Amino acid sequence: MNKYLIVYSSKTGNTKQIAESMYSAIADLGDLKSIDDEIEWKIYDVIFLGYSVEYGMPNKKAREFLAKLQGKSIVLFQTLGAEAMGEHAMISLANAARYLGSNCKIVGAFSSQGKIDPNLLDRLAKLPANHPHAPSIESQKRWQKAAVHPDATNLLEAHEFALKIKKRMNFLAQK
Structure with a gap:
């Protein structure tokens, strides 16, 4: 069984709300931490990292955290003022991937307007x-x-997204 960690960096509370909603889907298998907490990320199999988008990329704390990660399955989630499925959101996710440490694999990505x-x-x-x-x-x-935003619909979407990731990762772990 995979062990999950949800880490979030939140200035306005948007990303924290999304993180908490995702955590409600996987609480039995992991932990929820602020990026400002001391985090022993190496003990987790799947790491969700949530951040606010600043200038088309993750905020500074999130970029620094991404760079530390090695050999993990990663789920990116972001909040931004622009449309969640718009071009700016997609570019921001692609930019986040550039900061990942070595041998990490992105297994999911989620955006919410905030x-x-x-x-x-x-x-x-x-x-x-x-x-x-x-x-x-x-x-x-x-x-x-x-x-x-995020509104009740966004929070439900975040919860359901985390459930899908959990189901996918459990399936892959059995292979």
Whole structure:
């Protein structure tokens, strides 16, 4: 039987909510830890790592944690202000994979939209109108949509995703 670890790095609480929902699906087989906790990752078979997306990649703490991992089955999960299945989300997941330590295998990936850090929104609001990231009508609509996420549907999707990973990994362990 595989032993699971869910690690999350969360500034606004979005990623923590997703991590807790995933953990409810695998609690009998593992542990849930903040990335700020002391973590003995080597004793786990499958490691879920959750992070907020910053500039199209995992936040700094998550990047550093990914780089330490060696020879593990990895599940990436992320929260971001953009669409969960949009191009930015896919690029962010691909960028996360670049930080993995040696001999790791990605066995799953999950994205959820989440509210944007208010500090970031304040910084964006102060950008000059000709800046590529200055607020536009379109971006402000996206930000409003993101403000209500993760919602109950996102949390259920995260739980069901973790159940599927558990089922897949148990099947592979029997081979």
